[in-house]
Amino acid sequence: MALRILHSGDFHLGAPLRSLPPEVAEAVRGSLKSAVERMFAAAVERGVEMLVFTGDLFEQDGEDPAAQLRFIYQLADSVAPVPVVITPGNHDPVFADSPYSTIAWPDNVVLFNNGSFTVRETAVGPVAGRASVGYPRPRDRIAGPRSSS
DSSP states (O other): OOOOEEEEOOOOBTOOOTTSOHHHHHHHHHHHHHHHHHHHHHHHHTTOSEEEEESOSBOTTSSOHHHHHHHHHHHHHHTTTSOEEEEOOSSSOOOTTOGGGGOOOOTTEEEOOSSSOEEEEETTEEEEEOOOOOOOOGGGSOOSOOOOO
């Protein structure tokens, strides 16, 4: 049986884009959101049976990560009951106070929320994946020089 899947990743929604002039950075961020909206619309138009997002939907240290996830939530909810599979990456890792833990996701969303490979059931069959648990964030690192002993 063939399954029509739309796969994407690395949107980096809310990325600071510090190397760009502010007005250009804002335009790029707007273009990224628009592209994601068009992608969800195309999935519906083309009868996609599963959407899979593999990492870096948003930037953990970017502009309002929780707002970026609410945006994804609304789009995922709009395609229900089509499964939306999310495997967080190194720029949007899962950890105790991650924005991923602030949302009660719609029933059609499968969020891999730990670093171990896991099999989860969806309306169209099982999927396997894992989340990045990320790199230490700057505020989590121990400050000061390392001991040479």
